[in-house]
Structure formats: C-alpha cells, structure tokens
Amino acid sequence: MSEARPYKISGKTGSWEIVIGLEVHAQVSSKLKLFSNGSASFGSNENENLDLLDIGLPGTLPTINSFVIDQAIKSGLALNAKVNNFSIFDRKNYFYPDLPLGYQISQYKEPIISDGYIDIDINESDSKRIRIERLHLEQDAGKSIHDQSPEDSFIDFNRAGVALMEIVSYPDLSDWEEAGDYVTKLRNILRFANTCDGNMQEGSLRCDANVSVRKPNDDLGTRCEIKNLNSIKNLMKAIEFEANRQVALLESGETIAQETRLFDANSGKTRTMRSKEEAHDYRYFPDPDLLPLKIQEDRIHKISKTLPELPAQLKERLKSQYKLGSYDARVISAELETAKYFEDLSEGRDPKQAANWIISNLFGKLNGIDKSISESPISSKKLGKLLDLVNDGTISNKIAKEVFEEMFISSKEAKEIIEEKGLKQISNEDDIEKLVDKIILENETQVNQFKEGNTKVMGWFVGQVMKLTKGQANPGIVNKIILKKLNN
C-alpha cells in the first residue's frame, strides 16, 4: 500500500488535494425487474416490458425477485463486503413523470451490503485500498422522451422497476485517474461475477461523483455532486474540470456552493443542475408493502460457493499457471473477454507468445478502430492458426505480422492469405544455397570485407536473400548457409 502521491493540482497558492467519492449505479443482470415480473431486457419497443406494477396501477404490490437478491449478495462477496442478515426497503418520495409510483423503492438506513473494498493498482508494485461504504438495491425509473413532439412529452417505462445496485465508495479517491481506475476495476469485478453486464453505452453502469478540494491537511471542502456520468472517459474529464473549477474559485477568494451539477461532454464543462436549496426532501420511510429482507447465513454460504474467479484471483493464476509476468498478467486480467481470449489462444501454445500477440499486436489494431476484444475481427481461433503456422516454420514472424494485418481487414483465415499471396516461407536448403552461391559470386567486394573480419556485412547478405525471396526465406536457415559458405 502506498500513501504519498503527488498532489494533482498545483494552483497559484500551492498544491491542492482532491477528495472524490463515487456512487455507481450498476444494473443487476436479471431477466426480471426487482419487484415485478416485467422483463428487464434492453432494446425493446417503448413500453413493451411492463408489468402492472411498473406503471403504478392501484392495488398492485411489489414482491421481491429473489434472484436479484442473490445477485446483490454475489456482488457484495466479490467486493469483499459484509452481507447484512437484515435489511429494509424504503420509499424515497418525489414526483417525476417517469417515476410511476411517486416514490422509488430503495434502501436507506439498512442496506443489503456494507463495508467492502477494492484495491486499485497505483503502479507496478503498489496498490491503494478504496473502501466501499455500502451497496444497496433500488428501482430504476422510466425514461422521459421530449424530442418527438413540440407540445408533448412521452415516457417509456421499460426501465421502470429494473433492479439497480447503488455502490457507494468512501471519499478515498484522490484524483480522476484513481476514479477511472476504480470504476474500471469495479465494473470488471461485477462482470466477472456475472451480476452486471457493465455496458455503459446502454446505461447498465452510470456514476455520480462527489468532488471537493482542500489544502493538504485542511478540513474537507464543500462538495459538488456531478450526476449521471455515462462513461469512464467522461467521469475522468468531469472530475478534472470540476476540481480545477473549484480550485480557481477558491483561489480567487470565492466559495463553493454545495450543489448538484451536470457534465456536458461536448464542452467538457460541468454546470449547475440544482442548488442545495432546491434539493428534494425525499421523506424516506420503510416501505410497508415489503417485509424486512432477512438473509440466512446458509444462503450467503451457498452463493459464495458459486462465486466465479475474480480479476485478482485470475491475475495470480495467470502468473502461476501460465508463468506470465506481472505486467502481462495485469493487462490480460483487466477484462473478462481478454482473459477468455488469452486462455483460448494459449491452449496448446506458448502462453508468453499468446500474451505478446494480444498485447502488442491485437490491442494496437483494436485501439486504432476503437473496438473491444469481443468485437475483434480476428477470433482467438483464427489467431491461433496463424501462430501455429509461425511455430511450424511455414511463415516467419515478420510475414506473420503482414498476414495478421491482412486478416484484420478481410477476416480471412491465415492459410488462405498465405496461399493467395504466396507468402509461404522458403525453408528448402538447396533452394537457399543456390541463391547464396549466386550472391557470393556476384559480390566479391562484400565477400572480401567479410574475410577481412568485417562480420557486420553478414547482415547485408541476409538482406539480399530476403530481397530476392520477398522476405519469405527462413531466416534461421539463411543465416546458417551464409555463414557456412563465407567461411569456406
């Protein structure tokens, strides 16, 4: 664990410390909503996934979907947290058209999960523990649609009642990079645990950030909450902007108003959404339609047995089972799909080679087209066949990279490309000998240089062979034959 880190903002009056706490809303992976039999799936037509409760019809009642509870327990265990044997669902009261009941069923004083943590990596050897205060379950709201008519607004209630886990960190984060790392890691853990798909584009994971700044060792400053950050990039940008805004205000002698702010991704700025005075009085009270949620130890125990391998465990396994170095293990374990890709690829092959190809070649190309590994045009199976052709000497590493480029564009099999382009490696010693003999005969000067002890000229001869074979000659064999001939 490391404590001291350089302060992120140096203002006119010296350095400033940033204090950040995050609230992450993660949609529970579940077929059904938290309290109704409405479908929780994404991408349906408007108001297609509705149960009676989801539009608040009178007389309908919430009943707990026990699968969602299991998912929350699983998430809690994956976050090293305590699963509470007793928790309460409360009503959080406010009026908004997309809130069908006029209150959100959430957990207030007694959440299902408390006191967890995530360790984030600060550098190769150090990590920092970010404490998690709580994880509680709550309903999502519907979606207001304002852009279809100049007079009317519409509401899509499909999301209304979908189960969310609100995961609240302590204000242990000290800069936007840590905040980004924390959410990346949190997302990853939930995805490994299979309790949230982590799809930020579809809104399955959203963050609110509480940001304040202070002079080192001062009391906490006034905080602002930035709502609804829907990507890690925006989260980091918003915090960076907000912290600098606060420092600038304080340094010019002004004060920070406690308020809720919104981030505009286009301008990169945050702006006021509502002031503290306009804040809602949510009038929380226990929902009398639901009994307190009691969770027995054996249920927790049973679920802990089903907990899949988590990123930290995977990282250790990559090191011990595949003998990967720290860096490779960290990169490969960072995403569930990467780990799966790696394990498929290294099946029956050299793990180090597999890791190298993924990290140095595949990631580079994917970044270039802004795609994730699950959208890769080259599957692990296809890449595996390419590596096999390198390993059995059919092509050289260099040619392999050329083939790889081609595969990335056309999605063709490596073998097909090699045949089409005639890229097969020349390993026939007789053929190579004939070429070497010809070069030696025609280049007396270079031969003499070699004989005078200038061994660097060796590389020139290899180059000539490669030129004539369009790089297809097996470099090992070429070297061997040139040395043999020149030394004769």
Place this chain on the structure above:
Amino acid sequence: MNELLKLSLVETVKLIKTKKVSVKEIIEAYINRLDDTEKYNMLSEKNYDEALELANKIDSKKQEDFRPLEGIPIAVKDIFCTVGNKTTASSKILNNFFAPYESTVTKNLKNAGGIVICKTNMDEFAMGSASDTCNKGEVINPWTDDFSKPLTPGGSSGGSAAVVAASGACFSLGTDTGGSIRQPASFCGNVGLKPTYGRCSRYGIIAFASSLDQAGPISKTVEDAAYALTYMASWDKNDSTSANVKMPDLLKNIKESIKGLKVGVPKEYIIDGMSDEIQKLLDNGRTWLKDQGAEIIDISLPHTKVALPCYYIIAPAEASANLARYDGVKFGYRAEGPFKDLNDMYCKTRGEGFGKEVKRRLLIGTYVLSSGYYDAYYIHAQKVRRKIVEDFNSAFKDVDVILSPTAPSDAFVLGEKKEDPINMYLNDVFTVPSSLAGLPAISIPAGLSKNNKPLGLQLISNKFTEDTLLKTAFALEEAASFTHRPNLEK
C-alpha cells in the same frame, strides 16, 4: 319484503343447494331491493347484467357441481379492483378507471361461486368515518327515520354496511384500516369482521395505509361472517405481507360453549364523556358472556390513549406515498390543460382530483415524514405502535378475548362532524388500537340506543385466532339476540 331477502348467507347457501329456488330468482329479488333503496346512495356500480347472466349459468349446472358460494350475491366496496367494472375508490381522480386485474379477495369469492351484484360507495380512498367524503355524495344509513336529518352509515365502508342493512346483498366486502368495517357495521346493525392483518391478500385493493389495510366481510350474522371469511382469505404470493398461516376451521366450533373462556375488559376503553348507553351496552356484554360461563377479567392496555394520535400519523404517512401515483400521467383523472409547466399539471390534477379530507391527510402525512419532523412524529409513532403491540401481547397472556364498545356513539347525523375532523377521528378510538396491532376484531350488533339506532360491541382476539374470536362473537350474538331491522318503508 321478499322472504328470500330475510335469509342469512348460510341459509341462502343451503336453499340454493336444494335447487328449490333458482339463483335467478334470488338475484332478481336482490336487484329489485337495490332498485327500491336507491335513495340511500349506496352503490357506485350496478353489476346486474353480469349477475343475471351468471345466475342463468348456475341454474343450468348440476347440484353436485355447486361451489360453496354458488349464486350468492355479494356487494363489493369500490376499493376492490374487479374486472369489467369501474374501480374508483369513490375518488374523482379515478373517475373512469377500469382495472384490468381482479383483486385476490374477489377472485377467491368468484372462484367459490359468488356473484358481484354491485359495488358500493365509500369514503374517498377509505379516508373517513361517515361515508361523507365520497365523490358521488353521502351514503345514507337505512336506519334513518327523518330524511331532513339523514344519518351516517359510518365509514369508510358505509355503502357496504348500508347494503347489508337494507338486505341488498347476502353479505358485503369492506376494508378496515382503523375501524372502517367495524364502525359502519355498528352504525348499521350488522356484523363486521376485520381479520388478522395478512389474513386476506391486499393485492388488487386500492391502498390507503398498507400496514393497516385489511379486507373483511360485513354480514347479518356471525356465522355468515365466518363463512364469508373462509372463502375470502388466502396466502398470496402477490402480497408480501399476506400471511402463510393456516386458517383454522371457522365454522366447526363456532357454536361451542364459551365456558371457561377468559374475557378481558380494558379499563382504558371506558373513556371520559362516554354516554350511559354505551356504558350500559358494555355492562350487558360482560353479563352475557359471564352468564355463559366466561370469566370476565379487568385488564389494562396502558397505551390506548396514544393509539389515536399514533394512527393519525402512521396512516396518513403511508397514504401520502400510496397516493403519489395519482399524478395525471399514466391513468385516471388529468386536469384540463394547457399547463404552465409540470408542477402546474400536478397541482391542478391533484388539486381537482382529490377531495378535502384526502388532501388533509396527504398534507399531514407529508408533514410527518418531512426532514426535521420525521423523528418527532413518524419514528415516535412507530415506537408507540410497538408499545401498543406489547400491551396486547401481555394482555393475551391472561385473556383469550377482549371486549369493548365498537364506537363511542350510535349513528350521528350526516354533516354533524364534517367541519370538526378531531371529533370525527374520535369515532375510531376503540377500533384503532387493534388495527395498529394487526389483530382480528369483530363488531356485533348488541342493542339499540335511546334513539332506537343500533349499537355494536367489539371483540378482539390474538393474531390468527379468528376461530376463538368468532366463537365468542357467536355466544354474544345469541345472548344479545338483536333482531331489529331498519324500517325501509319511509
């Protein structure tokens, strides 16, 4: 009066089984009666066509296929969602609301062969004790003699109680949050049973206060109440607060002797200013039960006095959230636009859609939950509620049943207390404590006031002991032998 209308539920069930009278004949008799008694403004919906259609179907069925409530006409409080009828909770805000789903209680009754003949007027969202907050006007008690001073049937299940008093149905459904079944039963000379909280599913019943609302029957006799509840109650996975506790056979031992039964009379239920006639009614109750071999024990329920304020914090608090869904967005009434903004739509819709009493309670509820007041009111009330539960728990260590009056008076003149809500709330003084504790309780007609109006006695028993409650009630009913009916020929 048609002789059929004089029969009790249990007698009607027996008669229908013999097939000596057709169900159609019975339903027609009740429809005629309801048509003849329209001046009491008891009904929100008439379901005559469907009732007759069902009657015809039943009449073509074989006797051996008859279910326990085959062909029985039931009046349903307009707070139960029933498919095919409007369900409005007597509120303008649900003016034209048709629920596409059936409440579990009415579903159970329909599955047992029961026929919903009508739906009944009530206090708006069950908030009231006089059935005078209904958006379709006040319900008039059939015991009224002088129509220039019409009497209240009590509330909130006033329509349901009035229908039974007027012999307009074999029994009716009410809901009881703080006394809304028992007090109107007392005012109308009926039996009114509020079961243990959780006995009947709340699914499909428009919510007033979730932790208190409970459905129950209003009937002519104790045996009828037992019979009706048997087919209303069920454990329902759609209601998390419904209880998975087996119902004892309510009819098997109902006529058994109550010899040796311990009956507690709480001293706190003898309140200041209680009239002599209520005191005398209670004394009669003691004597009747004692004469049948019960042991009368004076007990104390020390927190009785604070039950009423506690109730008037908790019930409005829950209601303020339960009624938040009526916002003009998804269903029900929406005020006429255009609106300045969203708030304008909410204010106009809710301002026009809710009546005065509902608004009063929503304001109280919102206030007691507000930050700064929450601990002083809501949390405090919850603590008091626990004390009240403990009072009863310790009382039931010594006694089997508790006896008290149902209401502090007989039916009063409509409008008399309308401008005095505190006085109106006092109607619930004897019924609210058992509601807060979730206990089963019943009102039995036990005498007439000096004005010749019915007065009820209340019995309360421990959770899930409706069998003991009904057995005691039966004994009390026998002893009181209340046979008076209102004179409807006025």
